[in-house]
Amino acid sequence: xxxxxxxxxxxxxxxxxxxxxxxxxxxxxxxxxxxxxxxxxxxxxxxxxxxxxxxxxxxxxxxxxxxxxxxxxxxxxxxxxxxxxxxxxxxxxxxxxxxxxxxxxxxxxxxxxxxxxxxxxxxxxxxxxxxxxxxxxxxxxxxxxxxxxxxxxxxxxxxxxxxxxxxxxxxxxxxxxxxxxxxxxxxxxxxxxxxxxxxxxxxxxxxxxxxxxxxxxxxxxxxxxxxxxxxxxxxxxxxxxxxxxxxxxxxxxxxxxxxxxxxxxxxxxxxxxxxxxxxxxxxxxxxxxxxxxxxxxxxxxxxxxxxxxxxxxxxxxxxxxxxxxxxxxxxxxxxxxxxxxxxxxxxxxxxxxxxxxxxxxxxxxxxxxxxxxxxxxxxxxxxxxxxxxxxxxxxxxxxxxxxxxxxxxxxxxxxxxxxxxxxxxxxxxxxxxxxxxxxxxxxxxxxxxxxxxxxxxxxxxxx
Amino acid sequence: xxxxxxxxxxxxxxxxxxxxxxxxxxxxxxxxxxxxxxxxxxxxxxxxxxxxxxxxxxxxxxxxxxxxxxxxxxxxxxxxxxxxxxxxxxxxxxxxxxxxxxxxxxxxxxxxxxxxxxxxxxxxxxxxxxxxxxxxxxxxxxxxxxxxxxxxxxxxxxxxxxxxxxxxxxxxxxxxxxxxxxxxxxxxxxxxxxxxxxxxxxxxxxxxxxxxxxxxxxxxxxxxxxxxxxxxxxxxxxxxxxxxxxxxxxxxxxxxxxxxxxxxxxxxxxxxxxxxxxxxxxxxxxxxxxxxxxxxxxxxxxxxxxxxxxxxxxxxxxxxxxxxxxxxxxxxxxxxxxxxxxxxxxxxxxxxxxxxxxxxxxxxxxxxxxxxxxxxxxxxxxxxxxxxxxxxxxxxxxxxxxxxxxxxxxxxxxxxxxxxxxxxxxxxxxxxxxxxxxxxxxxxxxxxxxxxxxxxxxxxxxx
Numbered sequence: 001x002x003x004x005x006x007x008x009x010x011x012x013x014x015x016x017x018x019x020x021x022x023x024x025x026x027x028x029x030x031x032x033x034x035x036x037x038x039x040x041x042x043x044x045x046x047x048x049x050x051x052x053x054x055x056x057x058x059x060x061x062x063x064x065x066x067x068x069x070x071x072x073x074x075x076x077x078x079x080x081x082x083x084x085x086x087x088x089x090x091x092x093x094x095x096x097x098x099x100x101x102x103x104x105x106x107x108x109x110x111x112x113x114x115x116x117x118x119x120x121x122x123x124x125x126x127x128x129x130x131x132x133x134x135x136x137x138x139x140x141x142x143x144x145x146x147x148x149x150x151x152x153x154x155x156x157x158x159x160x161x162x163x164x165x166x167x168x169x170x171x172x173x174x175x176x177x178x179x180x181x182x183x184x185x186x187x188x189x190x191x192x193x194x195x196x197x198x199x200x201x202x203x204x205x206x207x208x209x210x211x212x213x214x215x216x217x218x219x220x221x222x223x224x225x226x227x228x229x230x231x232x233x234x235x236x237x238x239x240x241x242x243x244x245x246x247x248x249x250x251x252x253x254x255x256x257x258x259x260x261x262x263x264x265x266x267x268x269x270x271x272x273x274x275x276x277x278x279x280x281x282x283x284x285x286x287x288x289x290x291x292x293x294x295x296x297x298x299x300x301x302x303x304x305x306x307x308x309x310x311x312x313x314x315x316x317x318x319x320x321x322x323x324x325x326x327x328x329x330x331x332x333x334x335x336x337x338x339x340x341x342x343x344x345x346x347x348x349x350x351x352x353x354x355x356x357x358x359x360x361x362x363x364x365x366x367x368x369x370x371x372x373x374x375x376x377x378x379x380x381x382x383x384x385x386x387x388x389x390x391x392x393x394x395x396x397x398x399x400x401x402x403x404x405x406x407x408x409x410x411x412x413x414x415x416x417x418x419x420x421x422x423x424x425x426x427x428x429x430x431x432x433x434x435x436x437x438x439x440x441x442x443x444x445x446x447x448x449x450x451x452x453x454x455x456x457x458x459x460x461x462x463x
Numbered sequence: 464x465x466x467x468x469x470x471x472x473x474x475x476x477x478x479x480x481x482x483x484x485x486x487x488x489x490x491x492x493x494x495x496x497x498x499x500x501x502x503x504x505x506x507x508x509x510x511x512x513x514x515x516x517x518x519x520x521x522x523x524x525x526x527x528x529x530x531x532x533x534x535x536x537x538x539x540x541x542x543x544x545x546x547x548x549x550x551x552x553x554x555x556x557x558x559x560x561x562x563x564x565x566x567x568x569x570x571x572x573x574x575x576x577x578x579x580x581x582x583x584x585x586x587x588x589x590x591x592x593x594x595x596x597x598x599x600x601x602x603x604x605x606x607x608x609x610x611x612x613x614x615x616x617x618x619x620x621x622x623x624x625x626x627x628x629x630x631x632x633x634x635x636x637x638x639x640x641x642x643x644x645x646x647x648x649x650x651x652x653x654x655x656x657x658x659x660x661x662x663x664x665x666x667x668x669x670x671x672x673x674x675x676x677x678x679x680x681x682x683x684x685x686x687x688x689x690x691x692x693x694x695x696x697x698x699x700x701x702x703x704x705x706x707x708x709x710x711x712x713x714x715x716x717x718x719x720x721x722x723x724x725x726x727x728x729x730x731x732x733x734x735x736x737x738x739x740x741x742x743x744x745x746x747x748x749x750x751x752x753x754x755x756x757x758x759x760x761x762x763x764x765x766x767x768x769x770x771x772x773x774x775x776x777x778x779x780x781x782x783x784x785x786x787x788x789x790x791x792x793x794x795x796x797x798x799x800x801x802x803x804x805x806x807x808x809x810x811x812x813x814x815x816x817x818x819x820x821x822x823x824x825x826x827x828x829x830x831x832x833x834x835x836x837x838x839x840x841x842x843x844x845x846x847x848x849x850x851x852x853x854x855x856x857x858x859x860x861x862x863x864x865x866x867x868x869x870x871x872x873x874x875x876x877x878x879x880x881x882x883x884x885x886x887x888x889x890x891x892x893x894x895x896x897x898x899x900x901x902x903x904x905x906x907x908x909x910x911x912x913x914x915x916x917x918x919x920x921x922x923x924x925x926x
Contacts, residue, residue, distance in 0.1 A: 036628040165499040167853050167908070202904060364827070364883050366854065390630050391829065393856035420827050420883065422904045441665060441885045445630070 027386055027459070031452045033315040035390060038448035043310055045440045047075060047303040048362070052293040052435035059120075059290040060330040061093025061261045068286050069264050072302065072327055076268035079310050083271070086264035089340040091330040093261045094121055096290055097254030100227060104240060105131070105248040114237070116196065116227040117208040117291060118253040119180060120333045121215075125225045129252030130155065130194050136241055140178060140186045152191030155249050157241075158183045159198045159234050162425065169202060169421040170360070173428075176200055177211070184226035185216040195226045196249065198234040200425060206230045207430040210289050212333045227251055265337045266327040270309055274320045279345070281324045281355040282308045282454055285331035285338075285403055292433030296424065299435075300362030300443055301417075302327050307447035308454055319458045321353060328403040331359070335402055342406035352411040354457045356450060357401025361428075362443040363419035367394025368453060371414040375463040380413075383456050392449055394418055412462035417450050490849055490922070494915045496778040498853060501911035506773055508903045510538060510766040511825070515756040515898035522583075522753040523793040524556030524724045531749050532727050535765065535790055539731035542773050546734070549727035552803040554793040556724045557584055559753055560717030563690060567703060568594070568711040577700070579659065579690040580671040580754060581716040582643060583796045584678075586686045592715030593618065593657050593688065599704055603641060603649045615654030618712050620704075621646045622661045622697050625888065632665060632884040633823070636891075639663055640674070647689035648679040658689045659712065661697040663888060669693045670893040673752050675796045690714055728800045729790040733772055737783045742808070744787045744818040745771045745917055748794030748801075748866055755896030759887065762898075763825030763906055764880075765790050770910035771917055782921045784816060791866035794822070798865055805869035815874040817920045819913060820864025824891075826882035827905045828912040830857025834877040838926040843876075846919050855912055857881055875925035880913050 038044070051058075051068060058065040069086065076084045102116040118124075135151055137143065138160040143151060158179035162172040177200055184195045199209035208228040215223045229237065240247055266286060272278065284301020288294020305325045312319060328337035345352055356368075367387075370377055380395055387393070400414035408414060419442070427433040501507070514521075514531060521528040532549065539547045565579040581587075598614055600606065601623040606614060621642035625635040640663055647658045662672035671691040678686045692700065703710055729749060735741065747764020751757020768788045775782060791800035808815055819831075830850075833840055843858055850856070863877035871877060882905070890896040 035630070039628045164502045164904075167498070169904075204903075364885050391857065394854065422827050422908065423902050426902070439886050439889070441627075441632075445885065 024386065027456065030315070030317065030455060031386060034311050034451045034455065035448040037311050037314045038307065038444045038451070039441065042307060042444045042447065044303040044307040044443050044447050047306060048295060048299050048438060048443065049435055051299045051303065052295040056293045057290040058286060058288045058294055060091040060263060060287045060333060061258065062290070065263060065287055065329065069266055072266045072286065072306065076266065076306060076325065079268070079313060081268040081270055081309060084268040087267055087340065087344065089263055089265055089329055089336050090260040091263040091336045092334045093258040094333060095256050095258070097256055100251065100253040102227070102249070102251035104237060105250060107244055107246055114229060114233045115206060115208055116229050116251055117210045118255045119197065119213040119226040119228055120210050120289065121213050122184065122226040122253065122255055123223045124255050125194070125252050129250055130225065131248050131250040132193050133246055134241060134249050136238060140183060143186055143190050148190050151187065154192055155194040155196055156183065156187040156192045157196045157237065159238055161198065162200060162202050164202055169425050172202060173200055173425055180211050180228065181213050182216065184213055184224050185218050188218050188222050188224045192224055194224050194251065196251070197226065197228050199228050199230050199430070201231055201428065201430070203426040204231050206232050207432055208233070209428060209430040210291055211429045225253055227253060263329045265329050265341055267324055268309060269322050269324040270312060270319055272320050272322040273318050276322050277351060278321045279324055279350050279352045280321045280454060280458060281326050281352065281404065282450060283326035283328055283403060284358045285329070286327040287330050287332055289332055289429045291429065291431040292427065293435060294433060295435045295438050296361040296433050297428055298331065298359045300438060300446070301358035304358045304362065304443065304447040304450055308451040311447070311451045317455065321458050323454060323458065331403050338403035339406050342410070345407065346410055352407055353462045354413045354415070355404040355407055355411055356415045356417060356453060357404045358417040358446065358450060359401050359403070360417065360421060361419050361424045362438045362446055363423060364442045365392055365417070365419050365446045365449040367392050367418050369396060369398035369400060369416040369418055371398065371400045372412065376413045379460065379463065387452065390445070390449060413457065415453065417446065419446055487849065490919065493778070493780065493918060494849060497774050497914045497918065498911040500774050500777045501770065501907045501914070502904065505770060505907045505910065507766040507770040507906050507910050510769060511758060511762050511901060511906065512898055514762045514766065515758040519756045520753040521749060521751045521757055523554040523726060523750045523796060524721065525753070528726060528750055528792065532729055535729045535749065535769065539729065539769060539788065542731070542776060544731040544733055544772060547731040550730055550803065550807065552726055552728060552792055552799050553723040554726040554799045555797045556721040557796060558719050558721070560719055563714065563716040565690070565712070565714035567700060568713060570707055570709055577692060577696045578669060578671055579692050579714055580673045581718045582660065582676040582689040582691055583673050583752065584676050585647065585689040585716065585718055587718050588657070588688045588715045592713055594711050594713040595656050596709055597704060597712050599701060603646060606649055606653050611653050614650065617655055618657040618659055619646065619650040619655045620659045620700065622701055624661065625663060625665050627665055632888050635665060636663055636888060643674050643691070644676050645679065647676055647687055648681050651681050651685050651687045655687055657687050657714065659714070660689065660691050662691050662693050664694055664891065664893070666889040667694050669695050670895055671696070672891060672893040673754055674892045688716055690716060726792045728792050728804055730787055731772060732785050732787040733775060733782055735783050735785040736781050739785050740814060741784045742787055742813050742815045743784045743917060743921060744789050744815065744867065745913060746789035746791055746866060747821045748792070749790040750793050750795055752795055752892045754892065754894040755890065756898060757896060758898045758901050759824040759896050760891055761794065761822045763901060764821035767821045767825070767906065767910040767913055771914040774910070774914045780918065784921050786917060786921065794866050801866035802869050805873070808870065809873055815870055816925045817876045817878070818867040818870055818874055819878040819880060819916060820867045821880040821909065821913060822864050822866070823880065823884060824882050824887040825901045825906040825909055826886060828855055828880070828882050828909045830855050830881050831916060832859060832861035832863060832879040832881055834861065834863045835875065839876045842923065842926065850915065853908070853912060876920065878916065880909065882909055
């Protein structure tokens with residue numbers, strides 16, 4: 001494109017002229033300040049560069065997670081917040097160990113190496129690995145139909161793809177992730193010796209995607225190892241199986257679960273000017289998976305949440321309520337940080353009014369998903385015109401976020417920040433979730449959008 | 464993020480229940496078919512792969528442009544359209560020649576090489592290049608203040624950055640591009656010997672961005688060479704100039720303008736079932752700059768436009784009007800294709816009802832910019848609920864597209880497809896406008912969104 005000229009959005013003036021209240025004019029002026037500060041002198045991208053490239057993947061219990069706690073605590077202190085502290089929480093410690101190894105072996109003995117990664121929480125294979133025939137299924141439901149005689153002694157290969165025609169990719173993820181989360185537990189009941197799961201992504205590529213899995217109530221000695229294979233790998237394997245149903249699959253993984261270790265949520269706050277004992281939270285999770293550097297999931301959400309408080313100080317906004325940034329530990333494989341924060345809030349009788357989580361990547365902001373009653377939802381909807389100049393159009397009821405979820409029952413409004421979701425699962429939990437996949441402007445626009453919602457709730461309160 | 468569950472959008476049913484007309488239900492069913500076909504069995508990405516990676520940058524008059532004409536003509540014929548043809552048009556031929564070379568020379572003679580690229584249409588430097596002192600300005604306005612005595616014999620360095628706090632990046636571009644387009648013509652009037660222009664991008668990086676420039680009515684022997692420098696390069700140069708105002712800048716470029724050459728617009732059509740003599744056009748431009756492979760600008764728009772017709776055939780939709788895909792030649796440095804198409808339409812008295820251009824990159828679709836009267840605009844606004852499930856929210860009056868612009872006066876509605884603009888200028892006219900920067904789903908969603916608007920205008924007509 002050469003010479004476009006989209007008309008300038010003179011929002012402040014046009015809204016004033018079109019009957020907006022004086023408050024709305026003040027609000028739009030404040031929002032303009034927040035967006036301008038984020039886009040012209042933002043810190044989020046620099047913080048994320050450090051978290052991603054200097055620290056790296058931050059799995060709970062790892063040295064990288066510890067480093068991220070120290071780094072973000074130091075950076076929050078540099079902002080001159082009223083209070084910065086670490087909230088102790090015990091977290092699970094699971095390690096991948098030496099890289100996994102897998103190959104496909106044809107009936108005539110030819111081997112073809114394929115890339116896999118252990119699912120988070122999986123048991124290791126025996127020292128010499130596992131070699132067995134495969135049984136391919138599209139989902140857990142098929143196991144009962146096949147029965148023990150067709151499954152026992154084999155590796156179950158879950159190969160249901162994410163549904164590409166769903167517009168919101170989180171829906172497609174939701175429709176597939178049971179294979180990863182419960183696939184091993186269910187297959188073990190039928191005597192399977194392992195499971196290989198198609199990666200949860202809509203992209204056709206070579207990255208295996210890890211993610212949490214659970215054995216439910218399966219006894220320790222009956223747990224079977226579980227790994228992810230890339231979408232290309234899954235398609236290749238499936239096509240080979242059609243030609244050679246009795247081919248063998250070998251895999252070895254060296255993961256290990258240790259005793260729980262001490263870790264922390266990182267918390268900072270600006271004390272409220274008129275309602276210091278009423279709390280509003282903005283946060284993301286500081287832990288990440290270990291394959292990439294966790295830039296989108298959820299480094300982005302952490303630095304955006306830190307940026308909200310920095311922006312308030314930068315533009316000189318003094319909130320009425322106490323505004324807290326919380327960097328939760330252990331969202332990926334335990335949710336211990338989210339549970340601990342809510343538990344402590346309850347124990348200390350801290351009245352929480354509003355919480356906002358950013359945990360869907362640092363992409364162009366589209367809106368918010370709100371978990372609240374009708375009256376609060378109507379309040380948010382009345383703010384839609386304020387967001388329109390920033391191309392934020394989506395305000396719907398729905399899911400908020402994993403880490404703030406445990407606050408439910410002790411809070412008026414839970415909100416999930418919704419960036420554009422199209423690219424998220426391309427890199428979710430995989431080695432390509434790295435800093436270079438984050439666009440600076442998209443990240444900054446997200447931070448300003450979050451700051452705007454916190455500002456509005458702080459100014460007008462919750463119902 | 465781990466376990467989100469955004470509620471499924473049951474649009475067809477919910478709209479039926481909420482008082483939508485039967486037509487709206489039929490429309491939403493058709494749109495669902497279009498989106499599903501684009502996302503699950505689309506061709507746009509495969510076509511773009513070929514255009515980008517097998518053919519490459521397609522500057523008007525180049526062999527690559529010729530190859531792209533042949534390729535797209537062949538592919539359109541394979542779709543079984545009612546008619547596919549080439550519309551002859553003479554185009555300018557400008558070549559970059561051997562790669563440019565530039566360095567900064569300190570007063571003590573130390574040289575530091577810096578990357579530049581000739582602006583499209585620039586004259587070359589003399590064979591031995593140009594070496595001169597620089598005068599840095601923020602815009603054309605400053606030239607008159609400085610006057611001939613401060614500019615004559617020097618290289619003018621235009622260094623006004625794009626404005627980062629504008630949300631729509633096209634606005635920021637519009638606020639800067641005069642430096643590139645007219646900077647050389649204006650500086651020549653004050654006796655400058657060359658111009659170096661800060662690249663038109665919001666990204667801080669090492670890519671010089673080319674683009675069209677014009678000498679206006681400056682006589683040939685007074686034309687001075689013009690080149691772009693990257694944003695990092697511009698900042699470095701500017702900081703050096705503060706320390707050493709009399710440093711020298713050397714550059715050599717080997718570009719050349721040839722006589723016009725024969726080229727073509729590529730056109731295909733599905734003949735209308737009831738209004739075959741009324742035309743609706745969907746298009747992009749087939750030419751591109753030469754530094755990258757023109758994947759976003761505007762390979763994306765071409766393959767999306769081809770996909771619109773393919774989708775109609777795929778889902779069995781038989782349009783009432785004649786629907787044309789037009790792949791325009793020479794948008795970047797002449798607009799000869801767009802002018803020729805409009806001229807021929809007028810000459811043949813072809814009644815054009817609607818035209819849609821995609822020329823803002825293959826990113827997540829956000830909406831449309833409409834150049835039409837109030838009654839047609841109201842019609843489009845009435846379709847907003849149909850687009851909402853696809854997260855398409857932006858329908859505003861504004862600029863449509865360069866290639867379809869010349870149809871104005873002989874058409875009811877001109878529309879510009881608007882994808883998310885945040886990443887566009889990171890790669891616009893630069894070496895990083897390559898296929899790997901295009902996301903398959905984002906491209907496909909764009910094609911389906913375009914097909915939906917064409918479908919609605921075909922079904923309900925223009926006013």
